[in-house]
Amino acid sequence: MVSRAPQAVSDPLTCEIAVVGGGPVGLTLALALARDGADVVLIDAEIGDAEAGGAGQGARSDARAYFIAHGCWRIWTRLGVGEPLLAHAQAVRSLTADGEAVEGAAFDDLALGGEPLGWMIEHAPLMSVLRAAVGAQTGIRSVAPAVVDAMQAAPGAARLTTDRGEVRAGLVAACDGGRSSLRESAGIAFEGRDYPALALSLFAKLDRPMEGVARQLFLPTGPIAVLPLPGDRANIVWTMRTPAAHALSAMSTGDLAAELRSRAGDFIGGFKLEPRRGVFPLKLRLAGRYHAPRLALVGDSAHLVHPLAGQGLNLGLKDAAALADVVRAATRRGLDPGSETALEGYTRARRADGVAVAAAMDAFARVFTAPSLVRALGGLALGATRWTPGLMDWFVREAGGAAGDAPALMRPIEADAPDVAAS
């Protein structure tokens, strides 16, 4: 059932698991849970309508493209959406920093077996494919648009109050993004800092193919990432200090393209800038815990990290896969997936990774968003290629699922136990 009209749900709607938030993480989690046989209600504040082009989150989110590491992409492959997503994705096979190839030990160790490091995909086609899959999946009832106002945890079930009526669930997965009202209402601290910089996300048609190379240019004013997209297009993520970013984002497309050319020299080559753009504040935040009674935080509701190495959604996908493991294991043993014991297991499985990624991104962001004088005084102006191999080694291992115990949905397909392969 997809409820589109803003009328009350049959009151109260009951289910095993309520997924609140139909962003990329919530949609992935709903699919994973339902394919394991759970009875899921998916609630989103906006109409998630694949037929309407998948642009439910408005222009700002739409001006984003994501690097998804191969280990995280495997989650989508296992959920049956890998193929339709690949039709919109560009394989990323190598990285350069300031024009020099980045070669880290992890690249050699990873045994990618010819697989790319990961893929780039734009927000709109990603959402469109995920929404279509959710719409076709039995076991998911979608309620949208509906805003969750409050949650009360009680023995046996949680009660969600929405502007469409009440929903009761044994477990609530908060996939409601960085400003999660569920996290707030559970009193979970979300601490960190705001970076004095913004990311300007732009799209361009290039004169020459990028051939799957993701390129970073480290300027004293902040990095410019040029990330390959299908059809000789690129997503350009230009990070700079806040006042300069505001000034640039107010420019016409022509003036902005001229400014980009003058700053980046011939690094990008010939390009035609598209009018679409987004400006994103950069924040570091981490939830003190990933669960509360009958509540699990998943995706940006649990962590916000600097997008320097494209890790936020990768982390969220790993959260979703880990929560699916926890629910599957509890259900198989006849236990309550919303119990404290089960949810403690989820926090244990995921929070350390969130801390590690947030800390690594923060360390690099401090270097690359520091004023140039501070960088020079600190001996940091050594050349980006001296810094990036460590970062790339780390993130290739981490996001590739090579670190720690990977959730079942991330494991290499050939390593399947028969029951996992069937899921």
Ligand SMILES: Cc1cc2nc3c(=O)[nH]c(=O)nc-3n(C[C@H](O)[C@H](O)[C@H](O)COP(=O)(O)OP(=O)(O)OC[C@H]3O[C@@H](n4cnc5c(N)ncnc54)[C@H](O)[C@@H]3O)c2cc1C
């Ligand atoms: C410039 C930029 C580039 C990035 N690049 C990358 C990258 O290359 N790779 C990467 O891994 N990550 C990247 N990220 C991070 C990535 O964008 C986020 O981590 C990801 O979008 C988080 O998805 P989510 O589903 O957790 O949250 P969101 O996408 O924020 O979704 C939250 C959903 O919850 C709904 N919602 C909110 N409140 C309520 C409520 N009360 N009731 C009902 N519904 C509600 C909203 O409508 C929305 O649909 C980038 C970020 C930026 C800013």
